[in-house]
């Protein structure tokens with residue numbers, strides 16, 4: 410990892426918002442780089458100064474009374490905001506490494522309102538894995554369109570051998586592969602492109618207890634398509650139109666058989 | 667820092683006996699969901715609109731709106747939900763009062779530096795670190811200020827902030843990084859002797 414990348418991740422590192430592999434990469438870089446260590450330390454000091462010294466304005470007592478006494482209003486059934494039809498997010502990855510984990514977790518425990526299904530957590534994790542891969546410009550650990558380079562890269566890193574096929578001739582060139590985490594377990598991710606769109610294909614050993622729906626799920630503007638095949642479970646995540654993603658799924662399935 | 671007073675509020679709902687039971691139950695549910703976040707709501711509004719009095723108006727308006735739209739809320743992250751409404755009400759207030767600054771600034775001008783000695787308010791701030799820090803935060807454009815306040819004072823996760831502000835997590839990350847960097851530079855710098863250039867002079 411280079412200094413430039415570390416600088417871009419310093420805040421997320423301090424905030425415990427990096428998932429384990431990337432956090433480890435930043436930590437390893439810091440061991441050997443004094444400049445980046447200084448940057449992280451100065452940023453951490455700034456954050457601590459804000460926390461300790463910037464005012465937190467608590468609501469005046471009068472306001473509590475005003476709000477609490479507001480009359481109950483008519484609640485027309487047609488006002489719905491589907492954006493809020495979302496459940497508590499999975500956040501193990503962000504919490505696990507956070508030095509704020511305890512504080513944040515206790516506040517979550519207090520205000521936990523709805524227990525999400527494991528399927529919802531999983532979809533959230535997949536989408537955030539996809540978003541992170543785009544966000545930090547770290548799509549792949551092994552960048553190659555050659556399936557004979559990408560496939561062996563996973564050897565010894567996972568308890569599965571992901572089926573790797575270049576689908577360039579079918580309009581979905583292979584970009585590379587990476588290790589990620591799904592449900593707290595390591596997963597193989599194959600990265601494909603279709604025109605300007607990136608597809609993250611997550612692959613883990615099948616677990617019959619893990620729920621999946623065959624229907625595409627839309628989350629935060631991304632489509633998630635799940636299927637199982639040959640003892641493996643697959644999720645394709647992309648901002649690609651759902652029909653194109655369905656086509657991608659068929660190509661992957663064909664290639665397997 | 668003042669102690670945070672989280673928790674249930676006295677009084678609870680104030681519906682009349684004529685209201686039907688469903689309505690009352692709904693109101694109770696709203697109180698349970700939204701009222702624990704009153705401090706968070708006030709803190710955000712206060713940082714966005716700038717004064718206690720205006721923040722109170724904004725929060726009251728926001729809670730009324732939240733109550734009106736409560737049936738659209740399906741049990742997600744309550745704090746993010748409440749704060750998203752507070753935030754929208756704050757921006758509406760800012761726009762109405764001609765104070766909205768919605769465009770992010772250029773990279774080298776995330777914030778204006780504190781003004782020169784001609785500014786009596788700032789002159790009085792010398793040595794008063796807490797007040798100075800608050801002033802520096804207030805000088806961040808709202809889009810950066812809100813992310814900083816939600817993360818460093820409200821201690822929300824990036825995802826919760828993304829939900830509250832209706833922006834991608836990556837934007838939370840980059841705005842927060844820029845806000846802290848700007849703050850750090852301004853904080854380390856002694857208060858400028860020369861008047862800093864005004865934003866409009868920088869062509870932003």
Ligand SMILES: [Zn+2]
Pocket residue numbers: 411412415438442443444445446
């Ligand atoms: Zn470095």
